[in-house]
Amino acid sequence: MRQLRSSPVYRHIMRNGKAYLLTLLVLTIVNNLFSVGQDHMIKVFVFLTTILSAVFLRKSVVLQHILASIAYITLFTLLHNIDYFKLPSIMYTLLLLYAFLLPGLWVPTIVGAGFLLFLLTYSSTVQFDYLRANLVGVVFNTVVYAALSYFFRQMIIERDRLKESENRYRSLIEICPEPIVVQQKGKLVYANPAAVQSLGAEDVNKLLGRSALRFLHPESRKNALEHVNEVLEKGVSARMEQRYVRLDGQVRSCELVLVATNYGGKPACMSIGKDITERKKAEEKINHMAYHDTLTGLPNRSYLNECLYMAIERAEQTGSQLAVLFLDLDRFKNINDTVGHIYGDLLLRQVAERLRACLGPSDTVFRHSGDEFVILLEGVTEDGVRVQAQAVLDQFKQPFQLHGHEVYTTTSIGISIYPQDGMDRDVLIKHADMAMYLSKENGKNNYQYYRVHNNRLARKLKLENGLRRALEKQLFTLHYQPQINLASGEIVGMEALIRWMDPELGVVTPGEFIPIAEETGLIVPIGKWVLHTACHQYKQWREAGLPEIRLAVNISVRQFQDKQLVSTIQSVLEEFDMNPGHLELEITESIMQNLDQSLVILTALKKIGVKLSIDDFGTGYSSLFLLDKLPIDHIKIDRTFIEEITFNANTEAIVRTIIDMGRHLKFQLIGEGIEHERQIHFLQEHQCTIGQGFFISPPLSSEKAGELLSRKQPFVQV
Structure with missing residues (x-):
């Protein structure tokens, strides 16, 4: 169709179609004029010549009217020589011809009036019925064709106005200095000269027909497509900022206004x-x-305030910890006074470089002021903070080279941890600063935790009291972390994880309150609550028609000392009509300290039909000789091994060994603490069965966990 429209013949027909149609009307009239006889053929020829000239003459409207008038007068002189019964055909055809040749209200009216006057000359020679029929026919056709001609004239006027407006609009767009493009079905169909130049094309043909998305930066395409669809669907305009890619590959930024047209x-x-x-x-x-600080290039105090505020929000949502390390260089004033401020500035820049080099990808160092720096660590344990603080101290063991001057300096570090040492950014920084001064008092070149108003004993007492209050007032909640099949990506299990949000203490992490609960014996009633709540939730999922999966619940060493453990588990299974094979109890390696008693309980649990797994394998009291004696189904590789995969060759060898050993002993292997895609690939490559970790999904509320289970597709593409 597009090729047909572009052909010269098609364009010629469309341009002259009206003239050809009017010519057919002329020939129809002339055909009826051949009966006038040889004597009047010159008049017929004059009529034919003038009317055709009027038809094809389009540049001069005045001359067109003159020629049409001559043709009409010439025809009028021939009417007496035409058979009376042929007159209606000639008159109606001529009315139609003039109606569209010279559109308007008056021309068809004048032509029709002339024919009426002419017909009245036959009043004495033609029967009244014939005359009346012809008079009515002429009047009717005159009215109809005059109306049609008038509306046709209005259409022509409106068309000319639209064409003039379109040409004016196109001219404005063509000379507009701002790039303008039009896309249709994702393809560019128009671009003005400014757009051609902006997109780096030689001419507009290099752009037309191309996908509009090709000129957008890959990161901008999704957002731009959403805006375009919204504009087309709702007929609204939209404004956005995007990055675009020229034909030469240069990336630039633009502000776009999208309009439906x-x-x-x-x-x-x-x-x-x-x-x-x-x-x-x-x-x-x-x-x-x-x-950012202009001297060191590090983020400054303003950026610290924003980052710490957002980090606290993330830690609150995930129930994790974060640490603030406040650093102050030791004897920096003496260095400035000895070698000068220029060397002091150089020292600060080198310190910034070393601090950046020793931090992980998710950690950030800020210049607070003068010779003070702040390091923000997210999602860390206290052991991780201690390791990182020592790594920072180690950066100062080597001297700094300052334009030939070898300078030694150390740093004192104060540490505050969220949420133990504060719930907002100002308090955390203040407490870390106070701990830094404690470090100075202890001889410098060391790190100290904040211990002034919140020492461990006080905290422990608060937590113990809080645990009792939490049991009474049911302040605990359970979150569920998916376990997926690393081969198919489907969810095969959920691990129930306890969370505690106290009105006074705030968010308390399991790593902090579980040891206290075990020490005080509160872990037994807490464990019963966890088991009962988790199984009840599992029943709700099952009644909702969700897939049946394994439900993993942690059992502590202290619970193993409870003689009612087996009967408690059995009664919970019966209460919620739960298949024992769908319940998995996770135990730690520390049960091997009292192997005889543990074997009795594990054997009894195995008889019930529940699944058993060893949690945190490889970090406790594992004995390969005894491992074969335990009636377990799964082994969970500890997260400390998973974290070092692809970084530590020795750790990789240990993980491979654990997987091979587990497979040969017919155990299913679970890799926990997966936080990066590369760790999944490693576990898949070495045939680890199941994976769990924040990269797959953080622990979720029961509602969100249920939503995941309701999905028909694999949860993770592996």
Whole structure:
């Protein structure tokens, strides 16, 4: 169809179609004029010549009217020589011809009036019935064709107005200095010269027909497509900032206004752009200057306040810890006074480089002020904080080279941890600062935790009292972390994890309150509550028609000392009509300290039909000789091994050995603590069966866990 429209013959017909149709009407009239006789053929020829000239003459309207008038007068002189019964055909055809040749209300009216006067000359020679029929026919056709001609004239006027408006609009777009493109069904169908230049094309043909998404940065395509669809569906306009890619590969920034329009009679989206690359660079430079220290290039105190605020929100949502390390260089003033401020500035820059080098990808170092630095660690344990603090101290063992001067310095570090040492950013920084001064008092070049108003004994007492209160007032909640089949990506289990949000203590992590609960014996009633609540939730999932999976519940060593453990588990299974094979009890390696008693309980549990797994395998009291004696089904590889996969060759060898050993002993292997894609690939490659960790999913509320289970597709693409 597109090739047909572009052909010269098609364009010629469309341009002259009206003239050809009018010519057919002329020939129809002339055909009826051949009966006038040889004497009047010259008049017929004059009529034919003038009327055809009027038909094909389109540049001069005045001359067209003159020629049409001559043709009409000539025809009028021939009417007496035409058979009376042929007159209606000639008159009606001529009325139609003039109605569309000279559109308007008056021309068909005048032509029709002339024919009426002519017909009245036959009043004495023609029967009244014939005359009346012809008079009525002429009047009727005159009225109809005059009305049609009038509306046709109005259409022509409106068309000319639209064409003039379109040409004016196109001219404005063509000379507009801002890039303008029109896309239809995702393809560019129009681009003005400014757009051609902005997109780096030699001419517009290099752009037309190409996908509009090709010119957008990959990171901008999804957002832009959503805006375009919204504009086309709702007929609204939209404004956005995007990065676009020129044909030469250069990436620039632009501000776009999207407007719904029509192009070629079909819906389209017009984009009006403005290049803002230089403005964006200036904004980025200003933003960098506002949030970064000009001397060291590190984020400054303002950026610290924002990052710490968001980190606290994330820690609150995930129930994790974060640490603030406050650093102050020892004897920095003496160095400044000895070698000068220029060397002091150089020392600060080198210190910043060393601090950056010793941090992980998720950790951040800030310059607080002067010779003070702050390090923010997210999602860490106290052991992890201790390791990182020592790594920072180790960075100062080697001397700093300052333009030929070898300078030694150390640092004192104060540490505060969320949520134990504070719930907001100002308090955490203040407490870390106070701990730093304690480090100075203890001889410098060391780290100290905040212990002034919140020492461990006081905290422990608060937690113990809080645990009792939490049991009474049911302040505990359970979250569920998915376990997936690493081969198919499907959820095969959920581990129930206890969470505690206390009105006074705030969020208390399991790593903090579980040891206290075990020490005080509160772990037994807490464990019963966890088992009962988890199985009850499992029943609700089952009644909702969700897939049947394994439900993993942790059992502590202290619970193994409870003689009612087996009967408690059996009664819970009966209460909720739960298949024992769907319950998995996770035990730690420490049960091997009292192997005889543990074997009795494990054997009894195995007879019930529940599944058993060893948690944190490889870090406790494992004995390969005894491992074969235990009636267990699963082994969970401890997260400390998973964390070092792809970084530590020795750790990789240990993990491979555990997997091979487990497979040969017919155990299913569970890799826990997966936080990176590379760890999944390693476990898949070495045929580890099941995976669990934040990379797959954080622990979820029961509602969100149920939503995941209701999915028909694999939860994770592996």
